[in-house]
Amino acid sequence: MQTIRVNTSTAIYEIFTGSGLLETLAPRIERAIGPLPRRVFVLTSPEIWALWSKRFSASFPEPPLVLFLPPGEQHKTMASVQRLTREMARAGGDRGSLLICFGGGIVGDVGGFVAAVFMRGIAYLQVPTTFLAQVDSSIGGKVGVNLPEGKNLVGAFHHPCAVFADTGVLGTLPDRELRSGLMESVKAGIIRDRALVRYMEEHAGAVLARDAKVLERVIAASIRMKAGVVNKDERESGLRMILNFGHTVGHALEQATRYKAMLHGEAVGWGMVAALSLARHRGAITAGQMERLERLIHAYGPLPPLKVRAAQIVRATGRDKKNVGGVRRFVLPIGIGDAGVVEDVTPAELEAAVHYMLTQAKVQA
Numbered sequence: 001m002q003t004i005r006v007n008t009s010t011a012i013y014e015i016f017t018g019s020g021l022l023e024t025l026a027p028r029i030e031r032a033i034g035p036l037p038r039r040v041f042v043l044t045s046p047e048i049w050a051l052w053s054k055r056f057s058a059s060f061p062e063p064p065l066v067l068f069l070p071p072g073e074q075h076k077t078m079a080s081v082q083r084l085t086r087e088m089a090r091a092g093g094d095r096g097s098l099l100i101c102f103g104g105g106i107v108g109d110v111g112g113f114v115a116a117v118f119m120r121g122i123a124y125l126q127v128p129t130t131f132l133a134q135v136d137s138s139i140g141g142k143v144g145v146n147l148p149e150g151k152n153l154v155g156a157f158h159h160p161c162a163v164f165a166d167t168g169v170l171g172t173l174p175d176r177e178l179r180s181g182l183m184e185s186v187k188a189g190i191i192r193d194r195a196l197v198r199y200m201e202e203h204a205g206a207v208l209a210r211d212a213k214v215l216e217r218v219i220a221a222s223i224r225m226k227a228g229v230v231n232k233d234e235r236e237s238g239l240r241m242i243l244n245f246g247h248t249v250g251h252a253l254e255q256a257t258r259y260k261a262m263l264h265g266e267a268v269g270w271g272m273v274a275a276l277s278l279a280r281h282r283g284a285i286t287a288g289q290m291e292r293l294e295r296l297i298h299a300y301g302p303l304p305p306l307k308v309r310a311a312q313i314v315r316a317t318g319r320d321k322k323n324v325g326g327v328r329r330f331v332l333p334i335g336i337g338d339a340g341v342v343e344d345v346t347p348a349e350l351e352a353a354v355h356y357m358l359t360q361a362k363v364q365a
Contacts, residue, residue, distance in 0.1 A: 017167065022168065042100045043103070095120075097122050108138050113143040142155065
């Protein structure tokens with residue numbers, strides 16, 4: 001097991017990653033936060049609970065009260081938040097209650113937001129079960145839900161008390177979900193960790209074959225990168241913006257396809273391709289670096305086909321929550337292992353990057 005600390009101005013907590021954490025979860029929670037409160041809730045999906053409920057509950061003196069959230073971005077809504085908070089209130093939840101988010105990124109985002117607003121804020125833990133959630137969404141305290149107008153437009157900063165990333169649960173993860181999550185590790189390497197880029201290039205076969213030691217190394221490196229950035233910029237006022245590499249166009253793709261055509265990591269993968277094109281146009285990367293990074297992205301694909309028009313994507317980027325005062329904020333790599341935020345991207349540049357991405361999608365198909 002490896003332990004990585006998040007230490008911000010408002011929260012200090014630890015991320016535990018390794019195999020076999022689930023069966024001993026309750027005593028690990030008590031070591032992290034103290035005695036279990038009277039009312040413990042677990043938010044999960046029916047599929048995850050069917051697979052792992054016995055192992056999850058084995059170490060608890062009393063089984064937690066289970067709340068269910070169906071899978072899919074279409075359930076990451078204010079309606080779900082209202083339903084879940086009402087269920088907690090009817091079950092006797094109070095300010096001393098604990099909520100455990102046991103699932104993928106949607107469960108973590110919705111559950112964290114529920115914890116942020118129920119009784120004006122209760123304690124919660126993240127127990128992520130997907131690769132993407134383990135390396136990205138469970139860390140840093142950004143929680144929230146979508147609106148029809150855009151992704152994650154309603155939310156809060158509410159840090160968990162601890163994160164327990166059991167790599168053993170990844171064995172049941174579908175290949176497509178694994179590849180989707182790996183896009184966040186590719187992103188982590190491109191923006192902040194040149195050694196991770198090289199490692200993922202050299203060990204792609206072992207990663208995709210789920211070699212335990214190789215996967216754990218990628219997960220730990222990805223977590224360290226994000227924790228390090230969050231420690232320096234908790235509220236996304238500067239450095240933390242670089243974590244959005246690939247997400248401006250990625251979120252636009254998700255919205256333009258009504259969150260039904262692709263997984264989040266797949267959309268981010270295509271978003272990174274668009275951002276690389278823009279970075280090359282600006283001279284932030286060389287042609288060789290662009291080719292190398294595109295090859296890495298596709299090595300962890302395949303990315304899904306894109307059945308969407310450029311105009312739809314460009315229009316959707318205008319509603320991205322990172323924009324301020326009508327100015328689009330775009331994260332671009334600077335070489336390999338560094339990145340910066342660009343605020344003067346012209347409509348023509350954005351359209352050219354989107355067209356390049358769509359052309360590459362046709363070539364892949």
